[in-house]
Amino acid sequence: GQSLEQPSEVTAVEGAIVQINCTYQTSGFYGLSWYQQHDGGAPTFLSYNALDGLEETGRFSSFLSRSDSYGYLLLQELQMKDSASYFCAVRANYGQNFVFGPGTRLSVLP
Amino acid sequence: SAVISQKPSRDICQRGTSLTIQCQVDSQVTMMFWYRQQPGQSLTLIATANQGSEATYESGFVIDKFPISRPNLTFSTLTVSNMSPEDSSIYLCSVEMSSYEQYFGPGTRLTVT
Numbered sequence: 001g002q003s004l005e006q007p008s009e010v011t012a013v014e015g016a017i018v019q020i021n022c023t024y025q026t027s028g029f030y031g032l033s034w035y036q037q038h039d040g041g042a043p044t045f046l047s048y049n050a051l052d053g054l055e056e057t058g059r060f061s062s063f064l065s066r067s068d069s070y071g072y073l074l075l076q077e078l079q080m081k082d083s084a085s086y087f088c089a090v091r092a093n094y095g096q097n098f099v100f101g102p103g104t105r106l107s108v109l110p
Numbered sequence: 111s112a113v114i115s116q117k118p119s120r121d122i123c124q125r126g127t128s129l130t131i132q133c134q135v136d137s138q139v140t141m142m143f144w145y146r147q148q149p150g151q152s153l154t155l156i157a158t159a160n161q162g163s164e165a166t167y168e169s170g171f172v173i174d175k176f177p178i179s180r181p182n183l184t185f186s187t188l189t190v191s192n193m194s195p196e197d198s199s200i201y202l203c204s205v206e207m208s209s210y211e212q213y214f215g216p217g218t219r220l221t222v223t
Contacts, residue, residue: 031210042202042214043153050210087152091210097143097168098212100153 002026004088004101011107012078020073020104022088030091033098034062034073038084046086047073075106083108112137112205114215122221123193130189131218133203138183143212144176145202153202159186193222 004024012018022032031050035043049055049064049071061074075082085105089098113136123129133142144156157167157178165178179187190197198221204214 033210033212035212042216043212045211045213048210094209097155097158099155102152105150 002090002092002099004090004099006086006088006101006104008102009105009107011109013109014078014080016078017074017076018078018106020075020086020088020106022071022073022101024069024071024088024090024101026069026090026092026099028092029066029069030094030096032062032064032071033089033091034060035087035089035100036084037087037103043087078108080108080110082106112139112207112213114203114205114213116201116203116215116218118218119216120219120221122223125194125222127193128189128191129193129220130187131201131203131220133186133188133215135184135205139205139207140183141206142180142186143204143206144178144186144188145204145214147200147202147217149200156188156201190220193220195222198222 006022033048034046037043047062054063059076064071085103087103088101091098115134117132142159145153147153155168156171157165159165159178159180161180161183177189200217200219202217204212
């Protein structure tokens with residue numbers, strides 16, 4: 001089977017940096033994606049890692065360590081609008097579907 | 111990118127009835143996906159719908175309960191049959207535009223009374 005773990009909640013203040021971790025146990029590994037979902041909204045794609053290292057997209061970065069079965073999403077210069085749920089999703093093999101993690105609810109305080 | 115619309119956006123239904131949810135994409139796509147999401151929970155894949163073939167269902171979901179149609183490359187429907195309060199959830203359709211990026215519809219919020 002496949003399982004993913006994320007912290008259920010994270011709280012930070014505006015302007016800060018926050019890291020949301022994701023650990024996974026899968027039969028294989030093809031890639032790890034991150035999605036943001038605001039309350040009442042649809043999940044939207046943020047970032048993707050297939051190889052070890054850091055991928056940077058504006059204020060958001062994502063890191064992957066395949067040897068540790070671990071990744072994280074880094075959000076810098078936090079803004080109130082970043083308050084949302086964040087999901088990691090892993091694809092074990094090409095052609096297989098993504099499995100989503102339980103999600104992390106981020107609250108950004110003024 | 112892809113723009114996805116879903117109908118209805120929300121509905122309240124009585125137990126024992128069925129509801130068909132429509133998903134329309136603004137471009138042709140090979141695979142469409144149907145997910146279920148309880149409020150505050152993760153996304154659970156119900157099935158994958160390919161045009162011209164039977165949908166592929168995930169463990170715990172069966173065709174009799176969640177029949178899916180995929181008549182062309184831009185449209186799909188999911189029916190929730192013989193509903194019970196446990197079917198109350200948000201139902202989302204999505205498409206893959208690359209091997210790593212999915213686009214999701216706005217969801218259908220279903221309440222079964």
